[in-house]
Amino acid sequence: MSKRILVVLSEYGYWGEELVGPLAAFDKHAYRTTFLTPNGKRPQALPPSLDPHYIDPPLGRTVTTRDMAHQARALDASSRLDTPLSLAEVLPERPYFSALNHLRDLEDYHRRLAGATAELLAGFDALVVVGGSGPIVDLANNERLHELILAFAAHDKPILAECYGVAALAFARDLDTRTSILWGRHVTGHPKEYDYKDGTGFVGVDLNMGPPPYPLEYILRDATGPDGAFHGNVGRPTSVVVDFPFVTARSTPDSVLAGELLVEVLENGLRRHGW
Numbered sequence: 001m002s003k004r005i006l007v008v009l010s011e012y013g014y015w016g017e018e019l020v021g022p023l024a025a026f027d028k029h030a031y032r033t034t035f036l037t038p039n040g041k042r043p044q045a046l047p048p049s050l051d052p053h054y055i056d057p058p059l060g061r062t063v064t065t066r067d068m069a070h071q072a073r074a075l076d077a078s079s080r081l082d083t084p085l086s087l088a089e090v091l092p093e094r095p096y097f098s099a100l101n102h103l104r105d106l107e108d109y110h111r112r113l114a115g116a117t118a119e120l121l122a123g124f125d126a127l128v129v130v131g132g133s134g135p136i137v138d139l140a141n142n143e144r145l146h147e148l149i150l151a152f153a154a155h156d157k158p159i160l161a162e163c164y165g166v167a168a169l170a171f172a173r174d175l176d177t178r179t180s181i182l183w184g185r186h187v188t189g190h191p192k193e194y195d196y197k198d199g200t201g202f203v204g205v206d207l208n209m210g211p212p213p214y215p216l217e218y219i220l221r222d223a224t225g226p227d228g229a230f231h232g233n234v235g236r237p238t239s240v241v242v243d244f245p246f247v248t249a250r251s252t253p254d255s256v257l258a259g260e261l262l263v264e265v266l267e268n269g270l271r272r273h274g275w
Helices: 016-028 066-077 102-123 134-138 143-154 163-170 216-224 252-268
Strands: 004-008 032-037 126-129 159-162 240-243 246-249
Touching: 004 016, 004 102, 016 032, 016 066, 016 159, 016 252, 102 143, 126 143, 126 163, 126 252, 134 163, 143 159, 143 163, 159 163, 159 252, 163 216, 163 246, 240 252, 246 252
Parallel strands: 004 032, 004 126, 126 159, 159 246
Antiparallel strands: 240 246
16 A cells, blocks of 8 residues: 655745655655645745755755756645645643643543544555645644654654754653653754855745754753764765655755655655764
8 A cells, every 4th residue: 555644834834845845755756745734724835945056054055956946846846735734733732730620631532632632544555744934833832743743653653853853752741751852862953054144934924043042952962862973974965864764855955855865754654864
């Protein structure tokens, strides 16, 4: 049977190539792809990711080829992304500790969470968290997404995260221990050298945040701990790390390879790459 992939996208802007790259690998193998956003809103590509003339300030060069910009614009304009699932409808929300009937609410939450995650695990073979600046807003600290990531990891189902989408892995934690599921793992992600000093923006929000609100590299170094490692691979053309069940990609040009390596994980049992 064809593999099924659940792809999570921000509602505040995804980077075009970071969706197109993995999708090309999935489509080539006739995988069935389902899209999911925090509230079921249609995702949109970040405008710079559709512009082959856009100069990435930290790298001092263009980062999107004409062909990739064409593919990203075509996908963004198509109906393929029109009806994503809503994470808010698929998974319940953990109650506040200040709830009047907290114990009963928490018991009900765990019952509903177990049922919802079991259904998703039965329906999908892998999880993908697409990058861009949008995930900083609505994916990195999304507790529903954290629960989804924890469920996939607990059942040894592979998870691909790209660029700032990797932050959601760092923050996915058991609430008793507060330890990240990346503890002891090897990962890559957006390094400090590649961060903007100014101009971080989002779809639908008239805001220039300046630099990203957190340096992802520092978060990943802390999350992986002394027995794991962050691999920035600064200056190398690509950076994708496989430490099963995680596949992490540094940034835009790593997206095609990341998709291909996730296919290798699913089809051939790849467990380690890039470190």
